[in-house]
Amino acid sequence: MIDDLRVRLGDRLSTAAAVLDEHGRDEGWHPAATPDAVVFPDSTAEVVEVVRACAARGVPVVPFGAGTSLEGNVTPLRGGVTIDLTRMGRILEVNVDDLDCRVEAGVTRNTLNRALAREGLFFPIDPGADATLGGMAATRASGTNAVRYGTMKDNVLGLTAVLADGSVVHTGTRARKSSAGYDLTRLLVGSEGTLGVITEVSLRLYGIPEVIGGAVCSFASLAGAVRTVIEAIQLGVPVARLELLDDVQVEACNRFSGLSLPVAPLLLVEFHGSAITVADHAAAFEGIAAAHGGSGWEWTTDAAERERLWAARHQAYYAGKALRPGALAIPTDVCVPISRLAECIVETRADIDRSGLVAPIVGHVGDGNFHVVVLFDPAAPSEVEAAHTFNARLIARAQAMGGTCTGEHGVGYGKLEFMAGEHDPATLRMMAAVKRALDPDGILNPGKVVPALDG
């Protein structure tokens, strides 16, 4: 079969060890597994050919974008063919008047935003990494802007996907809303390549705000910082980004980026709007922060100054990892109802301290979503054990509060064992029924998202 595909694709099919290795893992800590071949299609039609060839022989198919996932989402657990979509990098349409665009799955968000900037537009979903938009749709990504702009679920208007039988579906319309049938767009968003290979996405765009205001504020306690967040959200102060770094993370950022922030919990906040509205919202936020022990409020609408204030956040993940060079990191991803956020973060910080782990906290707290970057030495069994049991405790804590094991990273195979703690058996059976209906032979990204039922 590989020979057949090579005839068709030429050097856009590779079985070179380096290429296979590169497509065997993502940026997470989960063990790798290599595909038997990697193909680099140029078009939806070529993806159809690859999927049909694989389907005819029951060979697994794994879609691959920038490889920046964190839960082994792209790891080909059962080998087969990895479809690398990065050659499908064309921006097909930008409709300024409709504030939407259509792009091939391999376009990255930074590439798109550079093109959009010329039109005064931007695509707000920002998971940190320069992920592909197809990959972001597949994992239902979100990130720092989600508190205002939502997640990929809210911003993918439609998509083109190749199903397991090689048929091509086009979901959604160009209208802003529709009640015409099942919401296949949102069924595919977050399905991580297990229901179809996404080859094009239509996205909602936004005008670049007239004014962007950025601010930072330190807090005497973690609880005070989180209570500020909760109150701002509950009062409806329209923040665009709202990020928390705990004291461990702030210290890591000071070292990594040469900053001199007070080593204390830090909130970073951003407002989008007109000069009048941004100033109005910032003043409201400042008042709430002051009531909860906030100090050192700094605020600007100047772009360079805002970059300076926000520098700590931009490098947070790498700064955290640099606390222990050579260590692996479990980037946890729980999300809880905002009413439980203070309790969840404070308990989690205490849990970290008891466990002796090095684990800074950084979070998109406006959504109730926060990451603990749990650093561990993979060669030290006791550390591995401590990191894993901490992760399991954190997830159980969040789920007990009505939250989720993953706010934005997806299930991949790393979170598979936690699905049963979140969804009851009938709900998991419903997911499995949908999977079976659309991929009866289980060739699409096998071993991901939906746990095997009945053992």
Add this chain to the structure above:
Amino acid sequence: MIDDLRVRLGDRLSTAAAVLDEHGRDEGWHPAATPDAVVFPDSTAEVVEVVRACAARGVPVVPFGAGTSLEGNVTPLRGGVTIDLTRMGRILEVNVDDLDCRVEAGVTRNTLNRALAREGLFFPIDPGADATLGGMAATRASGTNAVRYGTMKDNVLGLTAVLADGSVVHTGTRARKSSAGYDLTRLLVGSEGTLGVITEVSLRLYGIPEVIGGAVCSFASLAGAVRTVIEAIQLGVPVARLELLDDVQVEACNRFSGLSLPVAPLLLVEFHGSAITVADHAAAFEGIAAAHGGSGWEWTTDAAERERLWAARHQAYYAGKALRPGALAIPTDVCVPISRLAECIVETRADIDRSGLVAPIVGHVGDGNFHVVVLFDPAAPSEVEAAHTFNARLIARAQAMGGTCTGEHGVGYGKLEFMAGEHDPATLRMMAAVKRALDPDGILNPGKVVPALDG
């Protein structure tokens, strides 16, 4: 079977002719069909019993809320058991701190909003009728507030549903976002009872705005009014509602509600926010309107005065119908990309005028969604023919512009014939595959949403 259920449900099962008739049709113009029995369960457990009894014998099951749908969505085309959910009217939880709530499917939006007002909260989705929240979820309803708050797809956080096999699923979590598996919530939202019977919904809530500003403005031309809408949306002026009445509709409102508005296209707009931001946004809108021939701008933040300005809109549907007492009405529901809205509305108005139909236009134009209320005498074959061919032309026009045959009313059986003009065969096959997987015997609201394939 009916006798068995009667033993269980007592007088909460009815086969009285009046009750069957009442559950045989909705508020639309499509022919009725009566169920064999209507049941009024009190709980999800009772819905399970009814569905299991029906499943065992292959008897159709049709969920029914307030009966305010418009496309025959609740009409039991093949008889069977209608499940009237209005006794499931409990508000189960209101979580002020999380801005969410959980209600039984039979709670209506007005009932919910009365309860929420005490907490300073509201649920914004407003389809006009006092529909049940289960029904609104099932049809993916939206309405006047959607331009700011989205549709039911954006505001249902999770739900409880009884599937065709009697199993009970709970979708979503209480966290604001999650990437933990397939988005079953949004698969069920808009499925119109064909995939499961929704028995509970969790909803996103909002703080009642500090200030609500309302304004009206008349226009010399329909095109000027629509261009004002387009520019306001494109510039990101954050309107909460943005409604258009054409001159025919304005005249109908003048007669019906004793108003004295200039007989000309009218825009009604509403802004939600603080006093400062509302005034800022209203001024921006006024400037855009003036540039497109707007006149008679009136604006207020006083509640009673706002009611007066908006009176025309609130009674628009009944005012339109009163233009021809005794006539039936086809309430069309196309939605197009905003860039095509002026063209679509102007062509449609010309089409109406050529056809000799009486058909006012009223629309949620901020979304690109508008309704033509096509009045026809069901006893006059030529009028019936003219109304139907106009409706088909309008839908074809919208679909050719990348739009949809239904922005918010759903498919029911009235829009079934238009699905193939909107979705390609592979996409319809994907919908059918999902339907078959979850309801293999086709007992759930048969004959709706998904057209029969291959003839």
